[in-house]
Amino acid sequence: MKQLCHILCVDDEEDIQEVVKLCLEMDGSFTIETCPGGAEALAFLTHTRPDLILLDVMMPGMDGPATFAAMKARGINVPVIFMTARVRGAEVSQYLDMGAAGVVPKPFDPVTLADEVRQLWTASLAKPPGAA
Amino acid sequence: MSTVGQAFDSALEGLRTRYLAKLAETAAELDKLIAFCDLDALTPDIAAAAAGLAHKLIGSGQTLGFPYVSRDAAVLETVLAADPLQPVVISKVAKQLKASCVDYMQSGTPSSSSAPLSPPPPPSAPPPVAAIDEAPEPPPLAGPSLIAIHADPMVGRLLDDVFASHAHIVTYPSIAEAVAPAYPASLLIVDLDSPGSQPNMLGELRSRPGLAELPILALTGQRKSAAVARAIVGTQLEALLKPVTPIELDSRANAALQRRRLSVVIGDDDRIVRELLKARFETQGYQIHLAHDGEDVMTLARAHLPSIIVLDREMPKIEGLKVLGMLKADPATQHIPVIMLTSKGQAAEISEGRKAGAADYMIKPFAPDQVLARASQILGLPG
DSSP states (O other): OOOOOEEEEEOSOHHHHHHHHHHHHHTSSOEEEEESSHHHHHHHHTTOOOSEEEEESOOSSSOHHHHHHHHHHTTOOOOEEEEESOOOHHHHHHHHHHTOSEEEESSOOTTTHHHHHHHHHHHHTTSOTTOO | OOHHHHHHHHHHHHHHHHHHHHHHHHHHHHHHHHHHHHTTOOOHHHHHHHHHHHHHHHHHHHHTTOHHHHHHHHHHHHHHHHOTTOHHHHHHHHHHHHHHHHHHHHHOOSOOTTSOOOOOOOTTSOOOOOOGGGOOOOOOTTSOEEEEEOOOHHHHHHHHHHHTTTSEEEEESSGGGOOOOSSOOOEEEEETTSTTOOGGGHHHHHTSTTTSSOOEEEEESOHHHHHHHHHHHGGGEEEEESSOOHHHHHHHHHHHHHHHTOEEEEEOSOHHHHHHHHHHHHHTTOEEEEESSHHHHHHHHHHHOOSEEEEESSOSSSOHHHHHHHHHHSTTTTTSOEEEEESOOOHHHHHHHHHTTOSEEEESSOOHHHHHHHHHHHHTOOO
């Protein structure tokens, strides 16, 4: 079975980037890369394919959904988990309908983040990456 | 704790410390926003920038251990979304958010658990920690005494808002320092996010004299802490996930205090029925007195004057209906509501029991939850 090893975290907020990196790296089984925005993430993805992308919804410039749409348009079918401080039902449904593997609400619990991400990723393997 | 766990805590602490320093920048940004509001010079661009700032704080505040930053930022974001050019409301909400930032900056919470916390009272909050050796005022006779364990000025402010008007609060900064006060306390409130108050210390806390039976309200921003605390203490602990509103805290504390004062005499000669009902009533914090015959019921009722009596109709020595009559004839016990249980369901018998003064009549077999729910209803308890 495919293992979750390499994760890209896309968030404009440095504190969140670092806490995500810390929580996931401490788990011991992940390598984490970070990008501060959607454009940087797309540039990163031209040469690297992580196993999973944690994608902030609200970012200046290219936001999370726009980044996700651009990824799909480029044929980049890496599972994406959105991170958002807005966890209203309609928005969560919208992200899942777009093909997201899951949504992690902010604020999140640093202690359980790794387990949560692993569970969402495992569940995403049951369906084709990026499929709605 | 494992080395990895220690490294994690240490690294997270580093991030929190840096975040704490950044709160000063946030407070300065909020000052600008407040100034624009007060000068009635708010523009859509400034409002949009403020909304961006609030949004970031919602996500990062609680994640890094500053739940009130998240809470107040969420209010600011909502207000800005509703009407971005409403200066009076925005100014008020921004001031609240800034006060939360300043409180954290001054208290240094959360901070290294090895560093003793001696938070100065922030301007927006009353002094949070009154150590026991600072000669606490004697408690008012009419109100309950609360033991509070926390080192967070925000929690102190919340407790004062909710309880200071009618309860005496004895505060300790950590679990290690908590002891039972000289006078009886009714409730223990512990902030599991304060340094020196980890949930795994609750078992030892419960072993101290005077603290074993107290209901506990645990405040925490971490679901895991809440789960650990519940696993250790059991049904006498209720966990409230931060941010906790004053209304929520008041309601949960009142419910816990009310249940604390509740007791029940369960009279049934069937051990299984007694144990089933005992288990259900215990989950709600009742003090339980078990009787296996009619004589026992009378003895326990007169000795303890319980809040309610659950009485089987068919019992040895004195049968239930006669016990009911004796209870209702005694001025000391006549006010105690009685729920009769019976395997006889005929209308005439139910009517007989009602006439004798039963508050309710339940037919066996019954679900223990139904008896508990009926008792709560008769006693006017929430939920």
